[in-house]
Amino acid sequence: MRAAEPASPPAAGLQHLFLREEELRLAQDLLFFGYRDFTAGPDAILAELGMGRAHHRVLHFVGRRPGITVGELLGILGITKQSLNRVLTPLIEQGYILQAQGRSDRRQRLLSLAPPGTALERRLFERQRDTVVAAYREAGPTAVDGFRRVMRGLMNREARAWMDRIEETAPPGGPARRA
Amino acid sequence: MRAAEPASPPAAGLQHLFLREEELRLAQDLLFFGYRDFTAGPDAILAELGMGRAHHRVLHFVGRRPGITVGELLGILGITKQSLNRVLTPLIEQGYILQAQGRSDRRQRLLSLAPPGTALERRLFERQRDTVVAAYREAGPTAVDGFRRVMRGLMNREARAWMDRIEETAPPGGPARRA
DNA sequence: ATTTTCAGTCAATATAGCTGACCTATATGG
DNA sequence: CCATATAGGTCAGCTATATTGACTGAAAAT
Numbered sequence: 221m222r223a224a225e226p227a228s229p230p231a232a233g234l235q236h237l238f239l240r241e242e243e244l245r246l247a248q249d250l251l252f253f254g255y256r257d258f259t260a261g262p263d264a265i266l267a268e269l270g271m272g273r274a275h276h277r278v279l280h281f282v283g284r285r286p287g288i289t290v291g292e293l294l295g296i297l298g299i300t301k302q303s304l305n306r307v308l309t310p311l312i313e314q315g316y317i318l319q320a321q322g323r324s325d326r327r328q329r330l331l332s333l334a335p336p337g338t339a340l341e342r343r344l345f346e347r348q349r350d351t352v353v354a355a356y357r358e359a360g361p362t363a364v365d366g367f368r369r370v371m372r373g374l375m376n377r378e379a380r381a382w383m384d385r386i387e388e389t390a391p392p393g394g395p396a397r398r399a
Numbered sequence: 400m401r402a403a404e405p406a407s408p409p410a411a412g413l414q415h416l417f418l419r420e421e422e423l424r425l426a427q428d429l430l431f432f433g434y435r436d437f438t439a440g441p442d443a444i445l446a447e448l449g450m451g452r453a454h455h456r457v458l459h460f461v462g463r464r465p466g467i468t469v470g471e472l473l474g475i476l477g478i479t480k481q482s483l484n485r486v487l488t489p490l491i492e493q494g495y496i497l498q499a500q501g502r503s504d505r506r507q508r509l510l511s512l513a514p515p516g517t518a519l520e521r522r523l524f525e526r527q528r529d530t531v532v533a534a535y536r537e538a539g540p541t542a543v544d545g546f547r548r549v550m551r552g553l554m555n556r557e558a559r560a561w562m563d564r565i566e567e568t569a570p571p572g573g574p575a576r577r578a
Numbered sequence: 579a580t581t582t583t584c585a586g587t588c589a590a591t592a593t594a595g596c597t598g599a600c601c602t603a604t605a606t607g608g
Numbered sequence: 609c610c611a612t613a614t615a616g617g618t619c620a621g622c623t624a625t626a627t628t629g630a631c632t633g634a635a636a637a638t
Contacts, residue, residue: 245524246547247531248459249565253558254550255434256477272624280427290585298435303626305586327584327635345424352426355552359545366538366545368425371433373534379432386428451593469616482595484617506604506615 261347269340274307279333279341282317284386286332289322293331296382316340440526448519453486458512458520461496463565465511468501472510475561495519 262276281296282288294304308331311317316337322328333341356364372380441455460475461467473483487510490496495516501507512520535543551559 241528243535243543244528244531245463246562246566247535248524248527249463249562250547250550250554251434251437252456252459253555253562254553255430257555257558258430258553260555270623274625277431280431284424284428291583299625300627301585302587302628306625309586322584325584325636327633329585345427348427349420349423351553352423355549356422356426358552359548362541363545363548364422366542367549368429369538369542370534370546371429373537374433374437374530375429376432376436376439379436383425383428383432387425449592453594470614478594479596480616481597481618485594488617501615504605504615506602508616 258348258351261351262344265344265347275311276344278307278311279316279337279344282331283333283338283341287330289328289330437527437530440530441523444523444526454490455523457486457490458495458516458523461510462512462517462520466509468507468509
C-alpha cells in the first residue's frame with residue numbers, strides 16, 4: 221500500500237497485458253508457495269532419516285543418470301565439491317550410492333543407486349508424485365504443457381541443455397527406450 | 400521451441416497418459432532448475448548487501464501486505480519466530496522496515512516498508528521480473544495460465560487461501576484499489 | 579616428464595532454519 | 609480485579625547447507 225503506485229508498466233503494448241506488475245508479483249508468490257509445498261513431503265521423510273533436501277537431490281539426479289560422474293553432478297547441482305561431498309560421502313558410506321571406476325577414465329567415479337538408494341529415492345519420489353499428480357489432474361493437460369514451458373523459460377542455458385538431454389534419453393514412456 | 404514436443408498428451412489412454420512416471424520426474428527437474436534460476440538473480444544482489452533469500456521474502460511479503468502483523472508474516476513464511484527475527488530485526492535496525500503499534504491491538508507490530516526497503520524490494524523485484532517476463536513471453540499467455548494453475552495445485556490449503564486473498568485485494572491492474 | 583584434470587579432504591565461515599526457555603506488554607474473560 | 613492467554617521479543621544452543629582456500633593423490637594429456 222503506502223502510496224507510490226510503482227510504475228505498473230502501463231500495459232500499453234499489445235499482448236503485454238499479462239505482464240503487468242501484479243501478474244509478476246503473483247508469479248513470485250506462486251513460485252515461493254508452490255516450491256515450498258512441493259518439497260515439503262520429501263523433507264518430512266528425509267528428516268526422519270537425518271537427511272535433508274541435498275541428499276534427495278543427489279539421489280534424484282544419480283537415479284536419473286546412472287553412471288553420472290562426480291563432475292557432472294557438480295555441474296547439475298551448481299554447488300561446490302566440498303558441499304557435495306558432505307552429503308555424497310555419507311550416502312556412499314551408508315550404502316545408498318555405489319561408486320565404480322570409470323572405464324575410459326579411471327579417475328572418474330561413476331555413481332549409481334544401490335538397492336537401498338533406489339528404494340529411498342522411490343519413496344521420496346512417490347510422496348512428491350502424489351503432490352504433482354494432484355496438481356496436474358486439477359489443472360489438466362493443457363495447463364501442464366503451459367507449466368512446462370514457463371518453468372523451462374525460467375531456467376538458464378545450462379539447465380535447458382540438461383533438460384534437452386534427459387528428454388532425449390528418457391522419453392515419455394519410461395526408463396526403457398521409447399516404444 | 401526446442402524439438403521434443405514434450406508430450407502434449409497424445410490423447411491415447413484417456414487423460415492419464417500425461418501422468419506417467421517420466422512426466423512426473425520431468426516435473427521434479429523443472430521445479431528444481433526453474434526455482435533455482437528464478438532466485439539466482441536476487442540472490443546475487445542480496446549477497447552484495449550481506450543478506451540472503453530470507454530477507455527478500457520478508458521484504459516481498461511486507462511489500463505485498465503493508466501493515467501485516469508479525470504473526471501473519473510467520474504464518475505465511477511458515478518459519479519460527481526466532482528464525483524470522485534473525486532477519487526482521489536487522490531489517491528494522493537498518494531502516495528497511497518500519498514497525499507501527501497496532502491500533503485495535505497494541506501488542507501487534509504492523510510492518511511496512513520504509514523508503515529504503517521499498518527501493519531494495521523494487522530492485523530485487525525488477526531483477527526477478529526480467530526472468531519471469533522472458534519466460535512468460537517465450538511461453539505465451541495460454542502457457543502462463545497453465546503455469547499458474549499447476550503451481551496453485553502444488554500449494555497447500557493455507558497457501559491457496561492466501562493467494563485468494565491477495566488476488567482479491569491486489570487485482571491485476573496494480574497495487575492501488577481496484578479500478 | 580610436466581602439467582592438467584578428477585576426485586577427495588581439512589579447516590574456517592555464513593545463512594537459515596530448528597527447539598526450549600523465558601520475558602514484557604496487552605487483551606480478554608471470569 | 610485478577611488470572612490467563614496472546615503478540616511479540618530474546619537468549620542459548622543445535623543442525624543443515626552452502627561458501628572459500630589450501631592441499632593431496634591418481635590418472636590423463638601434452
